[in-house]
Amino acid sequence: MQHLDTLLTQSAIAGCKACFQVDVLASTIQIQQTRKEFEGHRTIVVFPLTRVSKKSPEETGKQLGEWLMEHEPLVVGFQIVKGFLNLSISSVFWSEQLVSALNVSEYGIAPLNSLPRVMVEYSSPNTNKPLHLGHLRNNFLGFSVAKILRAAGHEVIKVQIINDRGIHICKSMVAWKRYGNGETPESSGIKGDKLVGKYYVAFDVEYKKEIAVLISEGTPEDDAKKSAPILLEAQNLLHQWERGDAEVVELWKKMNAWVYAGFEGTYSEMGVSFDKLYYESDTYLLGKAQVEKGLKNGVFFQKEDGSTWIDLSDEGLDEKLVLRKDGTSVYMTQDIGTALMRYEEFPGLDRQIYTVGNEQEYHFKVLFKILSKLGIEGAERNFHLSYGMVELPEGKMKSREGTVVDADDLLVEMAETAKRMASELGKINDLSEQEKATLFKQVGYGALKYFLLKVSPQKSMMFDPAASVDFIGNTGPFIQFNFVRARSVLRKCIDEGIPTNIESVDASAWDESELRIIQQALNWPEIVQLAAAQYDPSVIANHGYELTKAYSRWYQDHSVLKEPNEAKCTARVALTQMYTRQIEAAMALLGIEMPERM
DSSP: OHHHHHHHHHHHHHHHHHHHSOOOOGGGOOEEEOOTTSSOSEEEEOGGGHHHHOSOHHHHHHHHHHHHHHHOTTEEEEEEETTEEEEEEOHHHHHHHHHHHHTSTTTTOOOTTSEEEEEEEOOOOBTTSOOBHHHHHHHHHHHHHHHHHHHTTEEEEEEEEEBOOSHHHHHHHHHHHHHOTTOOHHHHOOOHHHHHHHHHHHHHHHHHHHHHHHHHTTOOHHHHHHHOHHHHHHHHHHHHHHHTOHHHHHHHHHHHHHHHHHHHHHHHHHTOOOSEEEEHHHHHHHHHHHHHHHHHTTSSEEOTTSOEEEEOGGGTSOEEEEEOTTSOBOHHHHHHHHHHHHHHHSTTOOEEEEEEEGGGHHHHHHHHHHHHHTTOTTGGGOEEEEEOOEEOOTTSSOOTTSSOOBHHHHHHHHHHHHHHHHHHHTOOTTSOHHHHHHHHHHHHHHHHHHHHHSSOTTSOEEOOHHHHTOSSSSSHHHHHHHHHHHHHHHHHHHHTTOOOSOSOOOGGGOOHHHHHHHHHHHTHHHHHHHHHHHTOHHHHHHHHHHHHHHHHHHHHHOOSTTOOOHHHHHHHHHHHHHHHHHHHHHHHHTTOOOOSOO
16 A cells, blocks of 8 residues: 555654654655554554654654644544554545545556566476476466566566477487387377377486496496496487487477477466477577687686686686587576577567576576676576475375376366365256366366465475365465355346445445455555565465455455445445455466356
């Protein structure tokens, strides 16, 4: 409530002048929301004012409170709690603000392009295996941050870099050449990304066998790992690819095409999208060119074996490899090229936000320093949106490799879990099969997204599918259920002729619990901006949960349809409208669809 706080700040400055005969700066007036256990709506922190009042916190607060009661129409009461002045704000103000918010099509959403252009990268998979649980958190986080930044006023470009080249890709290619017998997604009925992942696993199985054989023949383990025939074959394939060997490139294109088709199916189910795709195969050469240029300019240096490095010891980091001794690139090389390409393609780009797991924090510190040393404007504003790992309880929904939770399998399991719970409740028997299928995905996928986004990105987490679909507590279904219930109330109002187009509300109709909910809801513009500034969807999720919890408690004691007092009925319709609109907007920023029935 910046508007309210600005008004109160101005009045408090005037009050200090009148009461204590001093001019205070606006920064001295600290205003915050009053804690729930105390009476009032906004709180002025008194302690900083005692320096100018030369009085105790209690006496300073009392004198300022009395002045505000007399001279500021917004303030209708006050209470002193130690060094805090709790102010009760006129219910007329809350009514006017609520009605005003209801008459704004997208309350709290800033005008697009009112803030600088930013780019958000997320997903960024390798084309040697299907997406997994970690990719789900990555995609939901990046997609949500992009939506939040756009809601805050930024122009946002959503991108991913597809790691479509390198030794990991060649491993799948070698295994398919050895054992595939021409197998394709069409001939096998296996989704393309899963088929390629199958051969990546096959490579690893054979690699370990060959290492064991070499060790049994007397080769030291470290040497055996480097000289296993299948690994040497993959390395040779990588060199052939970099030389442009037609047969190798053709196989690479074919297998990657299988993976892209598989990824697209998963992204569609996840409900995420991108504005532009980048491919490592297109950017690594640009990165190599920049390394060579930087080598001449003294940014990089070569070691005796011919490998190229950068020394960032003076930056508190270390030496970092940017080109191998054989001239092949590493991830850092590609990331340099990708960043430069993006700045060139999108003039005025203020910063790039990289959604990548916290195990890569060092990598991005180095990348941003390299870009700065290469003279890239804006490199210091780039941001690594680091997030913690996701684990599941032991034994739950493990893939056949026993180590990775497949994204497609988890999505199916979430919809099935929602289906089982809905069937037990038995409230959807009149829906068609298609409507049921849609509902199960809305609830199951919503539960998954909410569970992964309600936690601050930096924290690692344990994901329990069954707990996420619970209708009690801080879960997506709890919020969806209360939203559906509130929407049902509004539909019944229309059926019974109760006006839902609210133009004014009698301020005397509110009780204190309702004013608290309104105050929460009117914080929405600041919540959006805070979430954008912190790149943190959990700010949105927790606001949605707290608002829903308050509305759910209120709903138990406040009838809308059966309220005989017309003014109170109108006030409650307005509150219910505000709740449904804001929760739908909040969940949309998390990528969660809201059902009409549950």
